[in-house]
Amino acid sequence: MRNRPIYLDNHATTPVDPRVLAAMRPWWEENFANPHSVEHAMGRAAEEAVEQARQHIAALIGADAREVILTSGATEANNLAIKGAARFAAGQGSTRRRVITLVTEHKCVLESVRDLAAEGFEPVILPVGPDGLLDLDVLRAALAVPTLLVSVMAVNNEIGVIQDIAAIGALVRDTGALFHVDAAQASGRIAINAGLADLMSLSGHKLYGPKGIGALYVRRRPRVRLAPLFSGGGQERGLRSGTLATPLVVGFGEAARIARAEGPLDAGRIAGQRDRFRAALEAAVPGLRLNGHATARVAGNLNLTFPGDVTAEAIMAAAPGVCVSTGSACSSAEITPSHVLRAIGVSDGDARKTLRIGLGRFTSPADATTAATLLAAAWDAARSDPSRPSAHAVAE
16 A cells, blocks of 8 residues: 555656765765865865766756856746846846747746846747747747847746757857756756757756755856856855755756766656556546647656546545646646646636646656546546536636
């Protein structure tokens, strides 16, 4: 008998790989020194561990270790990339004020871009197609106005679609704008090269590492310049002051090392479990609809709208043995439907009938089959419950 639910919410966060936990443990217990205290042996050992981890993180995205700035997570990295680039350029007298992103981006990117309006910049939020992908002609038209920066998420955190980063980057580069890629959901799941961008954000807890640690790739040649978000001791090349948490950095590095070595194998296995899960669920729930591009998506993602008039919340309540979500964990407390689903044309009523499924490295074949059975039974039970609120009524 299972002692915990089946976890299928790997876009919100991933479990820490046991090998990552083992790599971190000595830096909690045996050497707790400040990695910036290089005057003594323990501090130098901690610094060496941090730099080795930095090399692993850089190798995952094909970067130089000197281009990796460690942060508290992808949210901080995204803010530093977008606001830092804009403020530095303004301080240098640049006349470029346009900052472009997509309507389906993570909230921290959308809000960072919108925040810049108060500083005299021009936020431009581009639409996507019904499949969640950016039309390059739409971007090309937006770039006709001199642009400072374009920010695009490589893999969407809700519908799992993969943007054509190489093609987008080529367009942006031709106009002289900077290109920032939020790769939090991409790194470790698909092959991604930092050379396609000027700035790239990463997150430790999306690739089986610890929470509270992330990174920003900042291209050195030709050099990208940023203004720091806050003042301090000048650590991380003066861009991100503060004492680094050695255990978290080491864990992130080990997670990156494993992802680089095992990523293709992971993706193949996860795709197999996804297909198993989807086939079993569709057999029991005819009329399921997949949101987002059918093939240009990461292996573990399924964003599914259920038929009938049953809310996703009702399905989840009837299936406590499965951990899934209705959309981005960062906005799950909101009453309004997912901004990503709205952006691809999903009605509010259908959005309320939609579940985000995120399979991962530790999802077994039995997990996939059992979860599909439990969710199908929950859907059937919920639609037969006369006391439950309907998706149509909630939407109104």
